[in-house]
Amino acid sequence: xxxxxxxxxxxxxxxxxxxxxxxxxxxxxxxxxxxxxxxxxxxxxxxxxxxxxxxxxxxxxxxxxxxxxxxxxxxxxxxxxxxxxxxxxxxxxxxxxxxxxxxxxxxxxxxxxxxxxxxxxxxxxxxxxxxxxxxxxx
Amino acid sequence: xxxxxxxxxxxxxxxxxxxxxxxxxxxxxxxxxxxxxxxxxxxxxxxxxxxxxxxxxxxxxxxxxxxxxxxxxxxxxxxxxxxxxxxxxxxxxxxxxxxxxxxxxxxxxxxxxxxxxxx
Amino acid sequence: xxxxxxxxxxxxxxxxxxxxxxxxxxxxxxxxxxxxxxxxxxxxxxxxxxxxxxxxxxxxxxxxxxxxxxxxxxxxxxxxxxxxxxxxxxxxxxxxxxxxxxxxxxxxxxxxxxxxxxxxxxxxxxxxxxxxxxxxxxxxxxxxxxxxxxxxxxxxxxxxxxxxxxxxxxxxxxxxxxxxxxxxxxxxxxxxxxxxxxxxxxxxxxxxxxxxxxxxxxxxxxxxxxxxxxxxxxxxxxxxxxxxxxxxxxx
Numbered sequence: 001x002x003x004x005x006x007x008x009x010x011x012x013x014x015x016x017x018x019x020x021x022x023x024x025x026x027x028x029x030x031x032x033x034x035x036x037x038x039x040x041x042x043x044x045x046x047x048x049x050x051x052x053x054x055x056x057x058x059x060x061x062x063x064x065x066x067x068x069x070x071x072x073x074x075x076x077x078x079x080x081x082x083x084x085x086x087x088x089x090x091x092x093x094x095x096x097x098x099x100x101x102x103x104x105x106x107x108x109x110x111x112x113x114x115x116x117x118x119x120x121x122x123x124x125x126x127x128x129x130x131x132x133x134x135x136x137x138x
Numbered sequence: 139x140x141x142x143x144x145x146x147x148x149x150x151x152x153x154x155x156x157x158x159x160x161x162x163x164x165x166x167x168x169x170x171x172x173x174x175x176x177x178x179x180x181x182x183x184x185x186x187x188x189x190x191x192x193x194x195x196x197x198x199x200x201x202x203x204x205x206x207x208x209x210x211x212x213x214x215x216x217x218x219x220x221x222x223x224x225x226x227x228x229x230x231x232x233x234x235x236x237x238x239x240x241x242x243x244x245x246x247x248x249x250x251x252x253x254x255x256x257x
Numbered sequence: 258x259x260x261x262x263x264x265x266x267x268x269x270x271x272x273x274x275x276x277x278x279x280x281x282x283x284x285x286x287x288x289x290x291x292x293x294x295x296x297x298x299x300x301x302x303x304x305x306x307x308x309x310x311x312x313x314x315x316x317x318x319x320x321x322x323x324x325x326x327x328x329x330x331x332x333x334x335x336x337x338x339x340x341x342x343x344x345x346x347x348x349x350x351x352x353x354x355x356x357x358x359x360x361x362x363x364x365x366x367x368x369x370x371x372x373x374x375x376x377x378x379x380x381x382x383x384x385x386x387x388x389x390x391x392x393x394x395x396x397x398x399x400x401x402x403x404x405x406x407x408x409x410x411x412x413x414x415x416x417x418x419x420x421x422x423x424x425x426x427x428x429x430x431x432x433x434x435x436x437x438x439x440x441x442x443x444x445x446x447x448x449x450x451x452x453x454x455x456x457x458x459x460x461x462x463x464x465x466x467x468x469x470x471x472x473x474x475x476x477x478x479x480x481x482x483x484x485x486x487x488x489x490x491x492x493x494x495x496x497x498x499x500x501x502x503x504x505x506x507x508x
Contacts, residue, residue, distance in 0.1 A: 019422055100484040
């Protein structure tokens with residue numbers, strides 16, 4: 001063959017599909033993932049609320065009362081329901097994933113994952129009960 | 139052929155993220171349930187102002203509270219940073235995102251420290 | 258043979274042609290035990306000989322036949338036609354990889370990254386044959402056995418959104434295989450692998466979406482491997498940070 005054949009390197013003709021910005025709306029597992037990650041916003045919001053709570057306690061009884069009254073508005077109740085839903089999502093997914101990170105060997109046996117999950121939930125119940133008791137007991 | 143890579147310094151932020159995740163998972167739900175819903179809806183009595191003062195007088199409570207607030211904020215900063223990278227594909231704005239997330243967390247933690255110190 | 262038939266919408270791409278990708282539709286009769294791979298082979302043998310795809314063992318151990326079926330990365334030798342019939346079922350090349358042609362993807366990126374994690378035993382010192390074999394108890398085998406089941410099918414890379422967005426990310430299988438060797442009692446290479454595994458583009462790009470573990474056909478649990486690597490890298494980092502004087506292993 002004397003003529004020069006036109007040769008396009010196959011490498012330059014690879015087809016590359018772009019990942020869409022909203023890749024996470026296409027599959028429910030991905031959407032759940034993004035919702036789980038967004039739960040951190042509720043966590044940050046409550047960290048700030050805690051700071052403000054400490055501030056009003058330092059300021060005086062009137063400010064403290066005013067602060068509590070803000071929570072009574074329907075908007076606040078609505079936002080708190082949403083925040084609670086998100087934070088519960090965070091807690092449940094966090095505890096359920098704990099055994100993935102913590103593989104503990106006692107002597108020659110591996111601690112069963114359910115045990116690690118169970119310990120986490122037990123700690124959650126204890127902490128919640130303790131906080132409620134500290135705040136609510138007269 | 140092999141690219142130059144080195145062990146990252148991410149572990150610093152990841153440890154804060156992890157600790158914050160544990161702390162927020164354990165403490166925040168009950169706080170929202172109480173202050174956000176049960177108390178305003180009248181299911182339980184709000185803590186008396188005096189009780190709150192007594193509670194916050196203890197240096198142990200103050201330290202614990204500061205730790206919870208700080209860890210929650212760093213948990214959010216790290217997680218939100220990656221949500222922006224993956225969810226909105228904004229990794230090219232990495233420097234800006236680092237400043238906005240960790241920066242605001244640091245500012246809020248300093249604010250928390252001041253507020254608690256001035257009690 | 259039953260008279261059931263399934264409609265396949267198959268991704269076609271010809272790098273030598275002028276056009277972009279398109280979908281060809283084929284109506285394929287199938288037997289009760291047929292898998293999507295059988296249907297593709299029927300198409301190639303009887304309808305359209307130009308259709309290109311990879312396959313080999315047809316029993317889920319070689320890792321060659323991974324493709325997207327209705328948007329999910331699966332081994333086509335394990336995806337039964339009766340589950341998808343009558344269709345139309347979409348068959349596309351594995352996501353997150355450049356497409357060479359039709360259903361064949363370019364996996365050079367994975368192979369390069371796999372090499373970087375040094376997926377082989379790095380012993381403390383080379384033992385001469387005269388000293389005998391390396392002994393390992395069943396418990397020690399159990400430490401890493403799960404991670405050694407990887408068949409490099411790349412389904413996890415297709416499922417991982419970070420790999421799709423972040424071209425530098427080393428990816429689930431390569432990281433899990435690094436961990437497989439780190440956990441092997443015969444291996445002493447953890448420090449050597451650290452600069453790759455604990456790099457930004459190593460475990461730290463992972464945000465625990467967890468989809469890699471969901472789609473893995475061999476139960477490798479790469480997400481778990483990566484999480485454990487994050488924990489071990491973090492404790493190593495903090496120990497070096499807080500106690501820089503303590504004798505660190507040879508880097």
